Structures are given as structure tokens and as C-alpha cells.
Amino acid sequence: MSDDPLVAGVDGAKEGWVMAITGAAPGTSVAFTLLPSFADVWAEAQTQGVQAIGVDMPIGLPGKDKRHSDIEARELLGPRRSSLFWTPPLCVLDAADHAEANRLSKRTTGRGLSIQAFHLLPRVREVRVVLTPDDLSPQSRPQAAExxxxxxxxxxxxxxxxxxxxQPSGQAERLAALAPEFDNFDTAPPPLSGATLDDLLDAAAAAWTARRMAAGTAITLGQGEVDETGYPMAIWA
Known part of the structure; x- marks a missing residue:
């Protein structure tokens, strides 16, 4: 990896968090590591002097209505819209179990909460314990973004x-999209214990977005929308 400024992407894996660190300049290589907690991820970003970090996890949580960022992202994804399920509302963040979360969600939004969304909540809490709303400001260094x-x-x-x-075809498609962006992505990245190939691909895609954040060229879906606790609800790409 060159000496230019660094950016990072982070994806939740079964045994922790996959962190992809790369140069802010297009075409530089990417390196992967698995860290046990998001606190470790944030500490590593600060130690490395990372400028921007893309986090594959909802951060700002909606109230009664759906997030504009989710609506816009699903429109952008078209036939792949089901890969993005609705972000759980803030009222369920500390629910003890799925039954309670489902009940709270129905009472607040009129909609139930999927089991997949419920299983995100421990990771969402982990991120929100570490990050403050100020850490998601474009003026922050490192700047974190969903x-x-x-x-x-x-x-x-x-x-x-x-x-x-x-699917192998989907992994090949994603590798082909990433290959021009990282000079060591002409083949699949080496296996990383505790993570799957799709974890690595997602972390690399998040790092690509972080690179665009650092350059000021990223797009934001749901720009300007914040939750009741002050966290931005935008999705960056």
C-alpha cells in the first residue's frame, strides 16, 4: 500500500468485523483484517489515520416513518431491492427479544419487524455506543458514514x-466490478479466518465508497435526514 492517505470499509462478519483499508487514491491495494469489536475498528481507524470509513450497518434509526435513504436505495437497486430490508425503528433498539421488538414496531409504525432486522440490533447498538453523531459529520476525521x-x-x-x-456468479460479478479499483484485486482476495468471501467483497465496496467520501464525490441517499437522537440516516455510495 502506498503512503497516500487511507480510507476504510467495514462489514459485520460472524466472528467480528471485517475491515478493509486502502489508499484514498484510486487503484491502490486493499488489505483486510478481522477485528473482534467495532470499538477495535474505530481505534484502528484512528491509529492508522484513516480519513473516511464506510460502515455496513444502519446507524440512524427512523421513528414512525420509513427512512428516505432506504426508499431511495431500494429505488436505485430495482430488481435487487430485496437485498435492503427496512431499517428497524429506534423504539426497538433495546428490545429484549424478537417478540417485544415486533410488538413495539407494530405499535409505533404499524409494521412488524423481520427476524433479520432484529438480529441486526446488537451490531447497531455496538456501532452507536462507539460513534457519536459528530463522528458522522463530513468535517470529522475520520468521518464515519453508513x-x-x-x-x-x-x-x-x-x-x-x-x-x-x-452465488459464485454474483461473487465473480462483484470481483469484476472491484478489480479496476484495487491493484491487488485481479483475483479473489485470500481467505480470512472468521469471514466469508462476500464479507470481504462488501468491506471492499464500503472502502470504495469511503474513498469517494474522502474525495467529495460520494452520493448521499436521504441527505439531511437525522433521527431523534441526532444520528444521520443517510446512506452513502
């Missing part, structure tokens, strides 16, 4: 991906 890898891939390739990231 990303959604499928949205990043759609912007990178100028069209949504055609198949699932868990």
Missing part, C-alpha cells in the same frame, strides 16, 4: 448486480 454494499456496487458498476453475493 453504507450499503449493494448500493455501492450499483453505483460502481452503473447498474445493480444481477445475482446474489453468495
Amino acid at each position: 453504507v450499503h454494499p449493494e448500493t455501492s456496487f450499483a453505483v460502481l458498476a452503473s447498474h445493480p448486480m444481477s445475482s446474489s453475493k453468495r
Whole structure:
């Protein structure tokens, strides 16, 4: 990796958080590491002097209504819109179990909460404990931002991906999209213990968006929308 400023992308994996660190300049290589907690990720970003970090996890949570960023992202994804499920509302953040979360969500929004969204909540809490709303400001260094890898891939390739990231064809499609952006991505990255290939691809896509954040060229979906606790609800790509 060159000596130019660094950016990073982060994706939740079964055994922790995959962190992809790369140069802010296009075409530089990317390196992956697995860290046990988001606190470790944030500490590593500060130690490395990372300028921007894309986080594949909802951060700002809606109230009664759906987030504008989710609506816009699903429109952008078109046939792949199901890869982005609705962000859980703030009222369920500390729910003890899925039954309670589902009840609270229905009472507040009129909609139930999927089990997939419920299983995100421990990671969402972990991120929000570490980051303050100020850490998501464009003036912050490092600047953290919420990303959604499928949205990043759609912007990178100028069209949504055609198949699932868990299928070999979908992984090949994503590798092909990333290859011009990182000089060590001509083949699949080496296996990383505790993470899957799609975790690495998602972290790399988040790092690509972080590169655009640092350059001031990223797009923001749901720009300007904040939740009741002050966290931005935008998705960057």
C-alpha cells in the first residue's frame, strides 16, 4: 500500500468485523483484517489515520416513518431491492427479544419487524455506543458514514448486480466490478479466518465508497435526514 492517505470499509462478519483499508487514491491495494469489536475498528481507524470509513450497518434509526435513504436505495437497486430490508425503528433498539421488538414496531409504525432486522440490533447498538453523531459529520476525521454494499456496487458498476453475493456468479460479478479499483484485486482476495468471501467483497465496496467520501464525490441517499437522537440516516455510495 502506498503512503497516500487511507480510507476504510467495514462489514459485520460472524466472528467480528471485517475491515478493509486502502489508499484514498484510486487503484491502490486493499488489505483486510478481522477485528473482534467495532470499538477495535474505530481505534484502528484512528491509529492508522484513516480519513473516511464506510460502515455496513444502519446507524440512524427512523421513528414512525420509513427512512428516505432506504426508499431511495431500494429505488436505485430495482430488481435487487430485496437485498435492503427496512431499517428497524429506534423504539426497538433495546428490545429484549424478537417478540417485544415486533410488538413495539407494530405499535409505533404499524409494521412488524423481520427476524433479520432484529438480529441486526446488537451490531447497531455496538456501532452507536462507539460513534457519536459528530463522528458522522463530513468535517470529522475520520468521518464515519453508513453504507450499503449493494448500493455501492450499483453505483460502481452503473447498474445493480444481477445475482446474489453468495452465488459464485454474483461473487465473480462483484470481483469484476472491484478489480479496476484495487491493484491487488485481479483475483479473489485470500481467505480470512472468521469471514466469508462476500464479507470481504462488501468491506471492499464500503472502502470504495469511503474513498469517494474522502474525495467529495460520494452520493448521499436521504441527505439531511437525522433521527431523534441526532444520528444521520443517510446512506452513502
